[in-house]
Structure formats: structure tokens, C-alpha cells
Amino acid sequence: MPQEYRLILKHADQPGYTPGLDCYLRHGGYETLKQALTRAPKTLPDGKTLSGPEQLRDEVKLSGLRGRGGAGFSCGLKWSFVDRKSGKPIYLICNADESEPGTFKDRQIIYKDPHQLLEGMIIACYANDVHLAYIYIRGEFVEGAKILNRALNEARAKNLLGKHILGSGYGLEIHVHRGAGAYICGEETGLIESLEGKRAYPRIKPPYFPAVLGLYQCPTIVNNVETLCAIKHIAAMGGAEYAKLGTPNNTGTRIVSISGHVKRPGYYEVEVGKVTLGELIHDTAFGGGLRDGHSLKAVIPGGSSAKVFKAGEKFKLRRKGPEGREVEQEIDMLDLPYDFDTLIRAGSMSGSGAIIVLDDSTDIVEALANISEFYAHESCGQCTPCREGSLWMSKALHRLTHGEGREQDAEYLAKIADNIPGGRTICAFGEACAWPVQSFVAKFKDEFVAKGKADEERRAKENRAAKPVREIELTLNAKC
Amino acid sequence: MNAGSTERIPNPLQHQPQFAVPGALEAEVGELITHYPPDKKRSASLMVLHAIQEHFGWISQEAVEWTAQKLGLQPINIYELVTFYPMFRQRPMGKYQIKVCRTLSCALGGSYKLHKHFCEKLGLDPHKHGPQTTKDGKFTVEFVECLASCGTAPVMMVNDEFYEGVSHAKADEVLGNCK
Ligand SMILES: Cc1cc2nc3c(=O)[nH]c(=O)nc-3n(C[C@H](O)[C@H](O)[C@H](O)COP(=O)(O)O)c2cc1C
Numbered sequence: 279m280p281q282e283y284r285l286i287l288k289h290a291d292q293p294g295y296t297p298g299l300d301c302y303l304r305h306g307g308y309e310t311l312k313q314a315l316t317r318a319p320k321t322l323p324d325g326k327t328l329s330g331p332e333q334l335r336d337e338v339k340l341s342g343l344r345g346r347g348g349a350g351f352s353c354g355l356k357w358s359f360v361d362r363k364s365g366k367p368i369y370l371i372c373n374a375d376e377s378e379p380g381t382f383k384d385r386q387i388i389y390k391d392p393h394q395l396l397e398g399m400i401i402a403c404y405a406n407d408v409h410l411a412y413i414y415i416r417g418e419f420v421e422g423a424k425i426l427n428r429a430l431n432e433a434r435a436k437n438l439l440g441k442h443i444l445g446s447g448y449g450l451e452i453h454v455h456r457g458a459g460a461y462i463c464g465e466e467t468g469l470i471e472s473l474e475g476k477r478a479y480p481r482i483k484p485p486y487f488p489a490v491l492g493l494y495q496c497p498t499i500v501n502n503v504e505t506l507c508a509i510k511h512i513a514a515m516g517g518a519e520y521a522k523l524g525t526p527n528n529t530g531t532r533i534v535s536i537s538g539h540v541k542r543p544g545y546y547e548v549e550v551g552k553v554t555l556g557e558l559i560h561d562t563a564f565g566g567g568l569r570d571g572h573s574l575k576a577v578i579p580g581g582s583s584a585k586v587f588k589a590g591e592k593f594k595l596r597r598k599g600p601e602g603r604e605v606e607q608e609i610d611m612l613d614l615p616y617d618f619d620t621l622i623r624a625g626s627m628s629g630s631g632a633i634i635v636l637d638d639s640t641d642i643v644e645a646l647a648n649i650s651e652f653y654a655h656e657s658c659g660q661c662t663p664c665r666e667g668s669l670w671m672s673k674a675l676h677r678l679t680h681g682e683g684r685e686q687d688a689e690y691l692a693k694i695a696d697n698i699p700g701g702r703t704i705c706a707f708g709e710a711c712a713w714p715v716q717s718f719v720a721k722f723k724d725e726f727v728a729k730g731k732a733d734e735e736r737r738a739k740e741n742r743a744a745k746p747v748r749e750i751e752l753t754l755n756a757k758c
Numbered sequence: 759m760n761a762g763s764t765e766r767i768p769n770p771l772q773h774q775p776q777f778a779v780p781g782a783l784e785a786e787v788g789e790l791i792t793h794y795p796p797d798k799k800r801s802a803s804l805m806v807l808h809a810i811q812e813h814f815g816w817i818s819q820e821a822v823e824w825t826a827q828k829l830g831l832q833p834i835n836i837y838e839l840v841t842f843y844p845m846f847r848q849r850p851m852g853k854y855q856i857k858v859c860r861t862l863s864c865a866l867g868g869s870y871k872l873h874k875h876f877c878e879k880l881g882l883d884p885h886k887h888g889p890q891t892t893k894d895g896k897f898t899v900e901f902v903e904c905l906a907s908c909g910t911a912p913v914m915m916v917n918d919e920f921y922e923g924v925s926h927a928k929a930d931e932v933l934g935n936c937k
């Protein structure tokens with residue numbers, strides 16, 4: 279039976295566990311930091327010496343940790359890109375924007391176990407010679423920001439932050455910076471602009487790779503909340519031991535957020551790749567299955583930006599067969615191991631680890647209209663394909679869900695969506711707004727076409743033309 | 759365009775003739791500025807705007823000018839933030855601000871019906887976009903995007919507080935508690 283594996287959320291939901299420092303210390307908190315700060319330099323066989331911070335960075339490389347914010351990029355590799363010779367200060371920013379629809383994992387850590395995040399952050403900062411760091415938290419987490427500030431003050435009072443942390447001579451200050459309700463602040467370069475006090479307009483890469491030209495044009499590391507907590511555990515148990523959790527190239531644990539039409543929506547920490555998508559949806563340890571009397575229609579496997587899977591969809595993937603040799607197998611969508619690589623090979627992604635389940639009661643056109651309205655609202659507006667495209671798609675879907683559709687709307691939507699991603703925009707939001715449209719329309723084309731056709735027929739009977747979009751634009755639907 | 763036209767570009771910001779920053783707020787702002795490197799005061803602008811909005815409830819023309827001056831910036835540098843970030847209010851809002859999540863998981867959980875319920879109870883138009891305030895200035899209702907609590911849909915915020923799994927009965931109870 280697949281089970282949860284609680285590493286990061288080990289204590290968070292235990293009765294009596296509080297966000298205060300005393301409670302964290304009683305549970306062995308900040309012991310890992312103490313050990314990290316006092317790591318002795320190590321001499322290698324070839325005579326080279328590795329400092330404590332260098333050893334920590336090596337452990338992170340060895341751990342195989344991949345970022346939990348969305349892209350799944352190797353954390354060790356990201357850290358290795360940091361320009362350490364520029365003579366400029368190096369900054370670290372914790373991305374606590376948690377803005378991808380469907381995702382509600384970072385808030386569990388922030389609200390219930392803030393010191394774990396701080397310990398992970400302090401270790402990550404020490405490992406990278408960072409002396410000033412920020413937690414960029416979404417504006418709506420008002421209480422979360424207060425909890426973090428309280429935790430920071432407690433840490434300062436106990437000399438866990440400041441000029442000489444625990445007498446080590448290493449100094450670090452961390453501040454909380456609040457966003458103000460814009461999704462694009464989750465994109466790391468938009469986040470940096472926002473932290474500089476500007477509109478969150480993502481920067482073009484190259485040249486603005488944060489590791490080289492980030493905050494204040496200095497080398498900068500941006501890591502997700504959950505990633506930074508994993509750093510704490512890697513420092514505690516060693517990279518090799520951490521890599522034993524999960525599956526090869528998809529190591530460790532991750533917190534999966536499950537929402538939508540399941541009996542037990544919630545957050546579940548699992549070893550990456552040890553549990554399938556179907557188990558996460560149906561197993562009583564996780565989503566607990568669909569509501570009684572309903573069957574599965576579709577699954578969005580990695581936050582609203584991820585391409586949708588249709589119930590019954592099959593994939594041909596190369597996998598290790600019984601004799602250990604790689605063979606091509608046909609796998610049902612529900613049997614896909616929930617990891618980074620498999621979901622990419624199946625044409626989607628595990629993104630921020632957010633699974634949204636849609637059952638047979640869902641009007642798929644309404645669902646896409648809902649998603650597209652989100653992107654139309656959140657595009658920062660710098661790039662024409664994204665700004666206009668996201669709005670056009672939302673308007674066309676709005677038409678379709680208000681009885682003003684046309685048969686060719688499905689093709690029209692696909693055509694717009696195909697012309698947004700693929701290097702035409704400054705940031706990956708271009709992909710994020712196009713992928714749902716591309717996949718919904720391709721996989722449920724008949725429903726889009728049928729809806730448009732029915733509208734046309736009805737209008738023909740009423741003997742009238744379609745209303746112009748501007749006349750239907752300002753109404754909200756209450757059908758979902 | 760008439761080159762000689764003297765018509766001003768409309769400024770959506772409103773005036774607040776009695777705008778005055780009390781000592782405590784001024785001190786708070788001073789402290790916030792210290793969170794950033796000395797030559798990077800501009801970084802504090804979002805945090806300063808939050809502090810101002812917490813105190814006054816909204817951001818006025820005078821507040822924008824004050825903030826800009828405090829951070830050594832031009833008013834446009836602050837104005838462009840107020841118009842970009844949805845959380846900043848350009849006019850006074852209701853005493854109780856109800857933000858219902860509109861995004862997919864909450865929509866599947868009934869958030870459109872919840873939004874409609876509030877609007878009907880308070881005499882507002884459920885089909886209208888954007889924040890709407892009741893005539894007595896007591897309530898503002900609006901749809902917002904995903905609040906990162908999708909597992910307990912539908913969710914909403916009333917001022918700074920989160921409410922999860924909001925049934926219509928629970929909604930009525932919350933309204934009843936708003937004095
Ligand atoms: C449109 C967009 C929104 C994003 N939102 C978030 C977010 O809310 N939280 C987050 O951690 N990463 C988000 N990311 C990913 C970040 O850009 C960045 O890759 C991540 O914070 C890096 O941290 P990690 O390597 O630890 O995952 C977003 C990316 C894009 C393109």
C-alpha cells in the first residue's frame with residue numbers, strides 16, 4: 279500500500295505542535311544548523327581542501343534535489359551557476375509567492391513550521407556565502423507574514439540570526455517582503471523586479487539569469503519554500519542518504535496538493551515517483567477517490583498551467599521491464615508514477631505538485647474558460663503574444679460559455695494558443711497560458727465544437743447574429 | 759490630436775485633503791526602509807504602501823506623493839505600483855472586504871454560487887466585475903484569483919482573515935458577525 283512519507287511535514291500536523299521557537303527546539307530544531315556552521319574543512323586525496331560551505335554545496339549536488347517551485351530544475355546545478363568571483367554580494371530569496379492555482383503546500387510550512395524554513399534558509403545562505411536574504415511572500419498571506427516575522431524575531435533573540443550566528447563569525451539577516459496580489463511575482467525575475475520596488479515585469483534571459491545578474495544586478499539564488507526545507511534535511515542526513523528517498527533522478531519527498539472532485543482533497547507528502555497519479559487520486563491514504571456516483575473525466579497534474587490528461591489516455595513510455603531491461607510499455611494515465619521525468623515524457627508536467635481532479639459533472643469548456651480568465655487577468659502585459667493572446671482566448675471562451683459560440687471557435691483557440699509559446703515571450707507565462715488551451719481543445723475537441731455548433735443553430739432559429747464580444751464581456755457565469 | 763490641447767490626462771487617483779502621517783506610522787516606515795541596502799530605498803515601496811493602506815484603508819494621490827518623497831522617487835514610480843498590484847486600493851472600500859476565490863478548484867467547489875449569495879444578500883450585482891461596495895460603506899465584495907487554499911474550496915477572505923469550506927450557512931454567520 280502506498281503511504282505518505284512525512285519528512286518536511288513530520289511535525290506540522292502533530293497535536294500540540296506550535297510555530298514557536300521553543301516547540302521547534304524541543305523537536306531538535308536548529309541542531310542541523312549548529313552542525314553545519316561547525317563543519318571542519320575536509321582534505322581530499324588530491325590535497326585540495328573543501329570548506330564547510332563547499333561541502334554543503336556538494337551534499338546538495340549529491341542529493342539530486344530538484345526545485346519544488348515548478349520547473350524542477352536541479353538545485354545543486356543552480357547553485358553552481360552562482361557567480362562567486364564578481365566581488366558583488368550574493369543574495370538569496372525564498373519564493374513564498376505560492377500562486378500557481380491548485381497549490382497550497384508552502385502555506386502549510388509557513389503557517390505551521392516557520393522555523394524549519396528559516397533553518398533551511400540559514401543553511402542555504404551559509405553554504406552560498408549570503409549575508410542578506412529575503413522571503414518574498416504573497417500579499418494575501420497576511421497572517422503568514424506575521425508568523426514569519428515573529429519567528430525571525432525569536433531567531434534574532436537567540437542569536438540564530440545576526441552578526442555572529444551562534445558565535446560562528448558568520449552573519450546573516452533575513453527580511454520578509456510582501457507581494458500585493460499579482461501571480462507573475464512567482465516568476466523569479468518578476469519577483470526580483472518586485473523586490474526592487476517595481477512592477478513585476480519579468481526580465482529577459484539572457485542576460486538576466488539571477489545567478490549572475492539578479493537582485494540589484496548581483497548574483498542571486500531564488501528557491502521555493504519547500505526546496506529550502508529539503509536543504510535542511512539534506513544537511514542533516516547527507517546528500518547520499520536523501521537521494522535514497524524517491525526514485526533515480528527524482529529524489530526525495532515532495533508535498534502534493536490535491537483539489538477538485540475528490541473525497542479527501544488535501545496535501546500529501548510522498549516519495550517522488552513511488553506513488554502513481556491514480557493512487558494519489560483514488561487511494562484512501564490520499565485523495566480517497568471520486569465522489570460517489572461519479573467517474574473521472576480529466577486530471578490537471580501539475581498546477582493550472584500543466585497540460586490536462588484525459589481519463590483513459592494512454593502513453594507509450596520506455597520503462598524498466600521485469601528483467602531490468604528497458605522496454606516500451608503502454609501506460610494508462612492513472613498508472614504514471616508521479617515524478618518530474620515521467621510526466622514530462624507524457625507531455626505534461628508535475629509543476630508545482632498540484633493535482634486538480636475533474637469528474638464527469640464538469641463542463642470542460644467552463645473549466646477552461648475559468649483557467650483562461652485567470653491568465654488573461656494575470657498577464658503582466660509586456661509581450662504582445664501573451665498579453666493579447668491570453669485575452670483573446672479568454673474572450674472566445676467567454677463567448678462559448680455564454681451561448682454566443684461558433685463552431686470554429688475550437689480551431690480559433692488552438693491557433694491563438696499555438697502562437698504564444700516557444701520563445702516568443704519573455705517568460706514562461708506564455709507557455710503557462712497556452713498549454714491548458716492547447717491540451718483541453720485537442721483532447722476534448724468534440725465538446726468545444728458541439729457547444730459552438732449548438733449556439734450557431736440556436737441563433738439561426740432565433741434568426742440573429744452572434745452578439746459582439748463587448749456586449750457579453752461584463753457578465754460572470756454562475757454555472758460551474 | 760490637437761497639439762495645443764491643454765486637456766489633462768485623467769488621473770484615477772483620488773485626493774485625501776486631510777492626509778497626515780502619524781508618528782507611529784512614520785516610524786514604522788522608517789524601520790521598513792532599513793530592511794534594504796541604504797542605496798536601495800526603492801525596494802521598500804511595496805512594504806510602505808502596505809503600511810499606508812493598513813492605516814488609511816486606501817492609497818490616495820497624497821499618499822503616493824508622500825511615499826515617493828520618502829523614498830527619493832518620482833510619484834509615477836509609486837503610482838505605477840498602485841495601478842499594477844491588485845491588492846492596492848485606489849479609493850476607500852467597505853469596512854468589511856469580502857474576497858471570494860474565483861479560480862478553478864474553488865469554482866468546482868461552488869465559489870460562483872457563494873459570490874452570488876453574498877451579492878444577493880447585500881444588494882449587489884453578481885454579474886459585475888471588480889469590487890463593489892454597499893451604499894452604507896459596510897461591505898465590499900469581489901472575486902479574486904487563487905488564494906492558495908484550494909483543498910478547502912470554496913475559500914474567501916474577510917479583511918485579513920481566511921475562511922475555508924464556506925457553505926452558505928457559514929457565509930451568513932460570518933456576515934452576521936460583521937458589526
Ligand atoms: C508564471 C510563473 C509563476 C511561478 N510561480 C511560482 C510560485 O508561485 N512559487 C514558486 O516557488 N515558484 C514559482 N515559479 C517558478 C520560479 O520562477 C522559480 O523557478 C522557482 O521559484 C525556483 O525555485 P526552485 O528551484 O526551488 O523550484 C513560477 C514560474 C512562472 C513562470
Ligand code: SF4
Nearest residue numbers: 658660661664703707
Ligand atoms: S510572457 Fe506574459 S507574463 Fe511573461 S513577461 Fe511576457 S507578457 Fe509578461
Ligand code: FES
Nearest residue numbers: 859864905907908
Ligand atoms: S482555487 Fe481557490 S484557493 Fe486555489
